[in-house]
Amino acid sequence: MSAWTTDQIPSQTGRTFVVTGANSGLGRVSAAALAKAGGRVVLAVRDRARGDEAAATMTGDVEVRELDLADLASVRAFAEGWSGPLDVLINNAGIMAVPKGTTVDGFERQFGTNHLGHFALTVALLPSITDRVVTVSSDLHRRGKIVLDDLNFERRRYTAYAAYGQSKLANLLFTLELERRAQEQGSPVRALAAHPGYAATNLQTRSANPIGRAAMGLANRLFAQSDAAGALPTLYAAVTDLPGGSYVGPDGFAGMRGFPALVGRSAAATDADLARQLWTASEQLTGVCYP
Template sequence: MTEHITTPFDVESTAAQVVAGIDLTGRRAVVTGGASGIGVETARALASTGAEVTLAVRDTSAGQRVADEIGGNVRVAAVDLADRASVAAFVAGWDGPLHMLINNAGVMATPETRTPEGWELQFATNHLGHFALTTGLHRFLAAEGARVVSVSSAAHLMSPVVFDDIHFVERPYDPWAAYGQSKTANVLLAVEATKRWAADGITVNAVMPGGIRTNLQRHVGREAMDAMIAQAVEDGFRLKTPEQGAATSVLVATSPLLEGVGGRYFEDCAEALPNDGNMVSGVAAYALDPAAATRLWEVTEKTLAG
C-alpha cells in the first residue's frame, strides 16, 4: 500500500499560493484550453514562476488576449483536440524540451455529436485528443523528465470506460455518462503513462479541480446547472473560484513535494481517498485499475491508427 500524499495546501488554496517561492525560469509548459476558465489561472500561475507557457487553444484570438493580459513569456498556438490533423500539426510545430504538459481543455455534457471518424465528441476531445497530444510530445517530455497533468473530474464517478460501446453506437446516448467515461479515461491515462514512461522520468497524475462556474458548462442549461450545483453543495461539494480551481493542477505540475510521484488522482491539493459511494469526492477504483488502464491505452492506439 503506497502512502497517501498530503500537502500544506487545501480546498481554499489558490494557484498563486501553491507556486509561491517556486522558480521555474528556463522551464517550458503547455496548457491546453488556456484561454478560458481554470486554464487562464493555470497559465498565469505557471508564468509567474518564470516558466515559458504556451496556450494551446482552438481560438487563437482569445488565446492572444489572455497572453497579453498575463504578460511574461506566454505564447499561443492553435490546437483542436477533436481534429487529428490539428493535434499532429501542433506536435510537428513543437521544438525543444517540454517540462510541463497540462491537459486542461475539455467539453462537457454536449448534445450527441460525432467527429468525422464517428467518434463521440466528448471522448474524442477529452481523451483521444489529449492522448494523441501527450504521446506525440513524448520525446520532448522525455528530454529532462517532465510532469503531465490530466485534468479529470468528480464526474468520473458517473461512469467507467464502457469498452464494449465507448462511442454510444449500441446504447442510447447520455451526455453525462459520455462525459463521465471521458473523465475516467483521463485518470487511466495517468496510470498507464506513468508505468510506461517511468524510465524516462516522466510522471503523469490526474486531478479534480473542484466545482467552478466556467464556460465548460455552456451546454448545460442554467436552471439545470443551478439545480446540480445546489444538490452537490448539499452533498458536501464546495464551489471554488477559478484561482482555487487551478490550484491542484498547478501543485501537481510544480511542487517539489511531488517529485517522482505519478499515476495518482488528486483533489483539493492532496491525493484523493477512495470513493465511498458519494458522487462528489474521492476516486473510483475502476479509474485506477491497472488492467483497465492498459486496455484503454491499447484501444486508443488502435482507434487513432485506424
C-alpha cells in the same frame, strides 16, 4: 499540503509548459500563474483570437498556438510543429455534458475531445517531454463506465453525463497506464492527474439544455469555489515533487472545494488491466502509438 496557494509556486524560470484550453477558466488561471512564476507558457487553444486576448492579460513569457483536440489533424500539426524540450504538458481542455455529437474524426464528442485528443497529443509529444504530464479529470469520473466495445455510444443510450463520466474516467486510466509505461522504460517522465472540485467556470454553463445551463449557472454562484481556487490542484500537480500516478484534488467538503491534497479515486480508475485495454483501443482509434 493544506493551505497551499499560488504564492508557494517556486521559480519556474527556464521551464516550458504547454497548457491546453488556456484561453479561459482553469487553463487560463494555470497558464497565468506559471508565466508569472517565470515559466515559458504556450497556450494551446482552439480559438486563436481568444487565446491572444487571454495572453495579453498575462505577465511573462507567453505564446499562443492553435490546437483543436476534436480534430486529430490539428493535434498532429501541433505536435509536428513542436521543437525543443517541454518540461510539463497540462492536459486541461475539455467539454462537459454536451448534447450528443461527433468530432471531426467521428468520435463521440466528449470522449474524443477530453480523452482521445489529449491521448494523441501526449503520445506524440512524449519524445520532447522531460518532466511530467498532468491531466485534468473530475470527481464525476465516479459516474463513468468504460465500455470498450462501445466507447463512442453507438449502441448505448447516450446521456450527457454518462459520456462525460466515461471521458473523465478515461483520463485517470490514461494517467495510470502512462505512468506504468514510463516506469517500465526507466523514463524520468511522471504522469499525474488532478481535479478542480466544484469550480465556477464557463464549462458548466455551456452544457446540456437552456434550463440545465441556467441551473448550473445558479449553482456556480451559490456553491462553487472560484476558478482560481479550482486551478490550485492542477498547479500543485505541475510544480511540486509528487510521485508519479498521484491524483490531486481539493481537501475540503466532499472534495468539492478547499486546498490541494492527494485524494482517492474510484476502483475502476485503479484497474490496471482496463487501463491497458483502453490504451490499446486509443492507439487503434487515433493511429498514434507509444514510442
